[in-house]
Amino acid sequence: LCAGRLLGRPAQGLTVVQRCGSCDRPHGRPRLAEAPGTGVSLAHARGWVAAAAADGPVGVDVEAVDDAEVDWRTAEAVCTGKELAALRSDTHPRRAFLRQWVRKESLVKVGAGTLDEPARLDVPVYGQEPPRWHGWRLLDWGGARAVGCVAAREEMRLRLLG
Template sequence: MAGLALAGPTGAVLAAAGDVRALLTRTELDRAGALRSAADRDDFLAAHALVRLCAGRLLGRPAQSLTVVQSCGACERPHGRPRLVEAPGTGVSLAHARGWVAAAAADGPVGVDVEAVDGTDVDWRTAGAVCTGKELAAVRSDPDPRRAFLRQWVRKESLVKVGAGTLDEAARLDLPVYGREPPRWRGWRLLDWGGTQAVGCVAAREEMRLRLLG
């Protein structure tokens, strides 16, 4: 069975999810409430609701019946890789970035990332730290360097989330350059998507289906 990824604007996801506060745990609601920005709170709530909707569709279960928890091996704070209490064998992942959210569920490890495309310039110091020389050259020569860099970033972030590497060693994840679809990378399938406002990627061992909301 193929895995499933869902992504879309925060507003569209909140509209589709209904009463998101009825879906989330007290811990998640407290984390959302601690965020100062209303936009950040909406992104958080939408992403945590979307991962339940995504997993629910994959498993054939109501989103309300699924509990998402996060834990960190380095501290006691409730963050880190998410997991489903009721289906620990199902991998789940979520992401949010300035008005956009994404989630994925699969029968095994899965990682998803999304980034909003804006008019800001590329931070070349960051780009040099996370890209290989070949990738960096491709980003510099692209007509839209910012978008080209974000494409590589979301690919690498999705691989980091499945444990294929770390952001500290992102330049060692030698991915095909922007503009070329990489169906696999060392056994991982990479599924890209993107429009004029956001780009994203999901990484998994299995085939993934993608549905864009809104």
């Protein structure tokens, strides 16, 4: 639907395909069969779905916010020192962690990093630094029940559904 709106075409005329390039299994970065230069990205988490389309690479992630405590071991493994300091000083550290995580995941989905070493993705701290990272624009949304982020090149047109 968001790709159709971006392209000015009916969504039912577009086919989303996934192929990693290394095998025949249907996984990997999604793309449109009819418009391979248009970037598309999909995400879901416990009752939430997000999609994005752009004129080039785009990544979207969404996470459901719950009342769980922060798993500090995980946070220490995936966050930089600057990010950890922000989490520790936040009134809602779990939501703050998820906001950083969706930023990292959206950048991974555009190929700007990997999940092998997420702490090496030194992304701007949500609410403290401009939402830009090495030429990528980070568009954050969400609130009490879910948070999300889209990463796209700063100059791109973008359509979102969430």
